[in-house]
Amino acid sequence: MGSPRSQAEETIKRFLSRANKDADVTAETSLFADGVGLDSLEIAELSSMLEDDLGDDPFSVGIMATTVGDILDYYSAEEQPSA
Amino acid sequence: MIELLRTAAAERGEQPAVVSPRGATTFAELLTRAEAVAANLVARGVGRLAILDDDPAQVMALLAGSALAGAEACVYPLAASDEAVAEYRERFDHDHLVTTRSGLVDAGATATADLLVDHGEPVPATAPDDASLMCMTTGTTGAPKAARHLWSRVLLTTRRIRPVDDQMWLLAYGLNQFGGLQILIHVVAAQTTLAAAETFQPRDGLAAMRRWGVTHASGTPTFWRFLLIEMDSDGGDVPPLRQITMGGEAVPPALLQRVADRFPTARVSQIYGANEFGQNVSVRDGVAGLPVSMLQEGGDVVFKVVDGELWVRSRASMLGYYGQPPIDADAWRATGDLVEIVDDRIEFRGRASEVINVGGVKVHPLPVEDRIGQIPGVALVRVFGRPNAMVGAIVAVEVVPESGHDTEEIDAAIRAACADLPPASRPRSIRFVETMGTTGNKLTRGGTS
Structure with missing residues (x-):
């Protein structure tokens, strides 16, 4: 099993593919109109998929991720050992 | 008596x-x-x-x-x-x-x-x-x-x-x-x-x-x-x-x-x-x-x-x-x-307590449940509201599959069967489970769970 960040990347691509969106994304790709063009319900669906696959997700804790990288960074931060 | x-x-x-x-x-x-x-x-x-x-x-x-x-x-x-x-x-x-x-x-x-x-x-x-x-x-x-x-x-x-x-x-x-x-x-x-x-x-x-x-x-x-x-x-x-x-x-x-x-x-x-x-x-x-x-x-x-x-x-x-x-x-x-009321029939849409509020849009679970229940391979289905930070709740589905059926195919069939529903009514979370909880032989739905 990969790191949470790589799992999250896999979940995002699986979601985009199923939603008939371009799954060829980078960390800089916007989730909204200037990128893959998700609407609020699609963001909600992605949020629930991330929660199912990884146990939590950035949107549920109040982080308004606007790019693919914002989501991946959330899981990277989780990997950092606490001080 | x-x-x-x-x-x-x-x-x-x-x-x-x-x-x-x-x-x-x-x-x-x-x-x-x-x-x-x-x-x-x-x-x-x-x-x-x-x-x-x-x-x-x-x-x-x-x-x-x-x-x-x-x-x-x-x-x-x-x-x-x-x-x-x-x-x-x-x-x-x-x-x-x-x-x-x-x-x-x-x-x-x-x-x-x-x-x-x-x-x-x-x-x-x-x-x-x-x-x-x-x-x-x-x-x-x-x-x-x-x-x-x-x-x-x-x-x-x-x-x-x-x-x-x-x-x-x-x-x-x-x-x-x-x-x-x-x-x-x-x-x-x-x-x-x-x-x-x-x-x-x-x-x-x-x-x-x-x-x-x-x-x-x-x-x-x-x-x-x-x-x-x-x-x-x-x-x-x-x-x-x-x-x-x-x-x-x-x-x-x-x-x-x-x-x-x-x-x-x-x-x-x-x-x-x-x-x-x-x-x-x-x-x-x-x-x-x-x-x-x-x-x-x-x-x-x-x-x-x-x-x-x-x-x-x-x-x-x-x-x-x-x-x-x-x-x-x-x-x-x-x-x-x-x-x-549809023609000469009073059709049930669900319990008032089971209505799912998706970003301000009220969704009745029963019509969605009825569509999914007709898909081959679906033994049992429950539609309910799943809490969501972005829109309040999304339409969630739990399915008990019949044995011998592929869950990925059922998942795709569910999405296809619901594709013409209004966006708020479409299932946004589909999970496959072994069985479902009941109370007094009634399915437990609830507005959100």
Whole structure:
């Protein structure tokens, strides 16, 4: 099993593919109109998929991720050992 | 109730009133026990009592005896833990509990056996006109309440019931449920026999149908869904039922058809009723929903639609919930069932408490559930609101797949089947599970869970 960040990347691509969106994304790709063009319900669906696959997700804790990288960074931060 | 039992005992005393894994109880035996219960309750000055007993024949005797004594009985659900029983007793002010549960007897409750025995006390001649009982709600949307009923109103339906021969009714509801009480009353009034399974689970119900040659069975749609799965799974004989009745939850058209197909010898009908309005109406045309003719005045139960919700006025209405102000029997009451009139039919859209608020858009789960229920490979489906930080809630689906079906294919079929729904109504979370939780053989949905 990969790191949470790589799992999250896999979940995002699986979601985009199923939603008939371009799954060829980078960390800089916007989730909204200037990128893959998700609407609020699609963001909600992605949020629930991330929660199912990884146990939590950035949107549920109040982080308004606007790019693919914002989501991946959330899981990277989780990997950092606490001080 | 006691009059019905006395008539049945006089006309068919040696006929079994109840058959169960514990044995058979005749109408004559039932009457003897009920009269002993009444005599003992009066002698002990018991005016209200709770009943927790796993033997349906004993519960029947306790209920009939309580009615004769003028004592208000309330049957507790068998699934209740000792802690839940203590909570119910406190909430409903039940000083007296009659039970077969030894731990509770040790703690001061009355053993059922003690009440069923003739201690030589005088038997009351007739039941008081204002004899009442309490029937708990299933509590699918919160803590159970207890509806207080007059026996005289609950028994109004028996005016239309005549004694019949050669019928065996399955008890697929707990006797704590209004549906179970209705079956019990019907069996005594029709002087027929009640078959009680080991439990109220569909698997045991199916076994009881085969063991005792059940001819008539009434259960919730959830009960029938699970029963079909059990039948498909064990590959055993299809019970030769003559009458199948569904009620207690909205009945999806697809399920009506599925049940009719699997039980070709049975007439399939729906009942619509509720603990609160004290009676059921029966629909026998095999079409889901109620005919709009039921909106016309007349009869013991009348309906109207107010802002998409079904309202009812019933001559058999409850007196009110225990601990709350009494209600006017002539008053209209909201049922909590959301409906839509389509052509000549009142179609059910779900419970008001089950509406999912998706970003301010109200989504009814039943139409979505009905679409998904027709997809090959879907054995059971539950649609509910899943909390979501972005839009409040999303439409979520849980599916029990039939064995041998690929879940990815079912997932894709669900999305395809719902693709033309408004965006807020489309399932955004699909999960496959091994089984589903029920309360009183009703599917647990809730607005969000």
